[in-house]
Amino acid sequence: MSLFNHFTFIKKVRRCISQLASLCLLILFVGKVYGVDSLLADHKLKVPPKIPKVLLLGIDGLKPSAIPRVNTPVLDKLITDGFISPMLAEDTTWSGPCWATILYGVWRDRHGIYDNSFTGSKLQSIPDLFTHIETAKPVLHTARLTSWTGIRYNMPTAADEDLYWYYQEHQDTETVNKAKDILSTTDIDVLFVYFSMVDVKGHNHGFSADKPEYRQSIEKVDRQIGELLTRIQQRPKFADEDWLILAVPDHGGTIDGQHGKNRPEHRKAWLLASGHAVHHLRKGMNIPPSPVDIVPTILDHLGIDYAPGSLDGHSLLEAFPSYPVKLNKNTLKNGDAEYDRGNVQPFYLANYDNQVSGWLKGGKAVTRGYTAVNQIPLKYVQKGEQRQNAYLFTSLTKEPTTLAQHIDLQGLTTQQSKPLKVTLAADMWGRTADKNLSIKLFFNDAKGFAALRKNDQYAYFFRGDEYYQFDFNKDQVDDGYPADIVSNWPGLDQFKGGARNIDAAVNWGNGKAYFFKGDEYIRYDLKKDQADSGYPLKIKDHWSGLDTFSGGANAIDAAINWGNGITYFFKGDEYICFNMTSDRAAKGYPMFISNWTWSGLQVWPDRIDAAVRRNSIKSYLFKGGYYLRFDHVLNKTDDGFPKAISERSWAGLEQWYQSKHNTELTLNSYQSSARRFLTDTALPSQVESIDVHVNFSGQQQYVDNLSLILRN
Missing domain, CATH: 2.110.10.10 (Hemopexin-like domain)
Structure with missing residues (x-):
């Protein structure tokens, strides 16, 4: 079953369960009316489901390394009730492309925005979060409160209320005051509140917790978020509401006050999710989230479906929590490159350094569509049905690049009475000349x-x-x-x-x-x-x-x-x-x-x-x-x-x-089509973890269907 079909199946199951519950309630009601209480005498009436609500907090320029070093009791409490996870922002770390990706749920190769000039924007033809909501459920009350011109004037929205106060005149004061008013006096369903001043202080003084101005701006935002949460808890129907609270920045930055480059200090971001809907992820996610996951997560929480392929991310509500390594299972995350939508533009037109979920990027290693690199998709059989891969791993540059993944084995190896065997396999092909393509295991x-x-x-x-x-x-x-x-x-x-x-x-x-x-x-x-x-x-x-x-x-x-x-x-x-x-x-x-x-x-x-x-x-x-x-x-x-x-x-x-006793797979000669490489080795004693490195030495080298399996 493909990943998309897997998520679609889960949605259908959840919908069927919901419909079945409604049918049971109807039967109970009919039984009461017609005096047939014994119809479901052994069943108790379930408490009606709570009303889903969403608060999305956009904190511009808050880099992840600052949060542990700053006094943020409100964010800390939200993390306790949910989770915080590292996340990789767009490769062009300007606010324009980054916020477009977050609010529209598609990567920049689809929305077309490269920087804050918004040149090439395709947002007029792409629905944002609120357009999805208002189209499916126009009765819901939605609001977008911002203080940056880029969002206000360059990102179309269907939000019921689209309000704006320029940050250089009002900072975040009016935005927060209006948000508190909406939470206290209206039956709001989805509220987006944008905070600008952390980014302003980062530009003026440096994006670093070593800078007191930057640190103080984070502490102020934390207090303001606390004021919003207090208003939520004071709502008359709060006990009947199911609030999902999400917080996210657009990018990071460096101590020189800069961002906008494709470097880790600028791309490293984070996502905080809190509420009953994400309690299953409190110990972490199997695959960390991405910016495009926010829109589908909110829609899923609201019970709104969306057209297949219209969004690039996955709902966190259906994400798998972290789990320990199991025997006879592929231990690699996203080993088939299918978790993300890889870039499908022709390779010579696309220098898009997209994220690769589950892997740490060392240089510009990416996923690409088979057709984008003029390769024939690999086919495989799943449950008797023939399918084909859509994406593969490759490199954008002539320089050496790496995809790395760390696998923790603690708790697994200590339970085994005899040594384990390790099987590493992958499809590899492409041009190598005097430069090898390899996959290395470091024990x-x-x-x-x-x-x-x-x-x-x-x-x-x-x-x-x-x-x-x-x-x-x-x-x-x-x-x-x-x-x-x-x-x-x-x-x-x-x-x-x-x-x-x-x-x-x-x-x-x-x-x-x-x-x-x-x-x-x-x-x-x-x-x-x-x-x-x-x-x-x-x-x-x-x-x-x-x-x-x-x-x-x-x-x-x-x-x-x-x-x-x-x-x-x-x-x-x-x-x-x-x-x-x-x-x-x-x-x-x-x-x-x-x-x-x-x-x-x-x-x-x-x-x-x-x-x-x-x-x-x-x-x-x-x-x-x-x-x-x-x-x-x-x-x-x-x-x-x-x-x-x-x-x-x-x-x-x-x-x-x-x-x-490290081991590796190596392609050291030209291979025009995919070839399956496989190696078996004994797991050395006392090994606690394995580092997996996919090493590209240049362009036109391809890897797909990686697996690392431990067996008795």
């Missing part, structure tokens, strides 16, 4: 990786309870290694769990080195060759700003002293620039690993294993048995990387990764 355990530069000659590489000494002059690991950490690094055994599983290490350049593990760190005296007394200490208490990492100051992936008074810390898909002189993180961080910040490193968009500086102009970063070389002067990865660790590159260090 992650708790042993950790860390690298520490001692001086121009030596570096140390740590894994589990062992370490290696690498001689740069000889270009090889010295004899006698690996050796035990506990016997050769006095004091590291003070870590919780002992001298093993180091997360990261860095030479501070003053005779001291720092080791990080979990939420602790130890300072090590390199001259005395022992840990300083009084350690370990908590990272969050002594490394100002590292607590701004997602998840807090713990589980650092890598750290590298750049040799210029700056140390970079990596965690997940984020990094922080730490000023060694002021002893604190620079303002505006964390930022994201991308081609904007670490050119070439986008092939590893998250979870770097280790990093070490070679000299004043070159550094090395490592992941899963591979390494790349980064040039400090050119500020980019050297050509030809990543490369595999081997006897020719890091002699003796290949054992550092030996126990990981």
